[in-house]
Amino acid sequence: MKSYKISLREKELNSIRNNSSAVKLIFSVCSHIANLSIADLYFDIPTNPLPYVVLYISDSMNRLIWENENRQLHSIHFPFFVSDNGSFLKLHYHGIEIDSQAIQALTRLFISEDLQVSFDGLFEEFLETTKEFDLSSLRQQEIWVLYQYLCSFEIGYLRYDYDPEHEDGQRHPLHHLDINFSNACTYKIGLTSNMEVDTFVDLLNLETDCKYISLN
Structure with missing residues (x-):
């Protein structure tokens, strides 16, 4: 599995609360990739100081993973x-x-987009926003395909949370996994100890052995 480090502003890594902010983070990563050589990006283990996001690539896993100043581990x-x-x-x-060009156009489209709107009129909005980029007919069609895809693709959000401020026995363990963004559909899995970055990566890597939950 290959890994690539992308340095970002701390604010970009602490504001992931919904699909829209996740997509904006993805655009930031794409912009770095488009402008940096592999020599600037590649490293083996994420040991550099914060803030950074690591892109992990394998046959079975394309994931962004990062740690913030509160010792939380995130992945989309x-x-x-x-x-x-x-x-x-x-x-x-x-x-x-x-x-x-595609990154710039898509970033503009998602600046004020919350990804919860109806698709009625979406194409007209797309045409209005992208006309300044002087796209060819084919390129416009391609970016429209990308736009639709990013409006609905599965984010796959997962966070390891170290939360001494809200710790409440078995109801809200000090160490736990949070799954999904919204309080309406999230759920947590308690952990008996802290989770390091390599364990978090291994949990998401389909090419390694599964982790097991012991129900009690």
């Missing part, structure tokens, strides 16, 4: 395919290249 699915040409990483989605 990275929605694009990644290829390595020896000098730079290339991003694509089913043959559609994710280049700087």
Whole structure:
């Protein structure tokens, strides 16, 4: 499994509360990838000081993983395919290249988008927002496909939480996993000890042995 480090502002890593903020973080990562060589991105183990996000790539896992100043570990699915040409990483989605122009257009589309709106009128809004980018007809169609995909793709959010402020015995353990964003559908799994980065990565890696939950 390969890993690539992307340095980001602390604010970008502490504001992931919904699908929209997750997509904006993905765009920040894509922008770094588009502008940095592999030599600037690659490293083996995330030991550098915060803030950073690590892109983990394998045949079975494309994940962004990061730790914030509160010792929480976060992860979301990275929605694009990644290829390595020896000098730079290339991003694509089913043959559609994710280049700087696509990143800029999509970022503009999602600046004020909360991803909860109806799809009625979405195409008209798309045309209005992207006309300033002077896109060819084919490129506009490709970015429209990307836009629809990012409005509805599965984020796969997971957080390891170390939470001494709200600890409440078995109801809210000091160490636990939070799954999903919304309080309406989230649930937590208590842990008996802290979780390190390598264990968190291993939990998400389908190429290693499963972890087991002992119900009591």
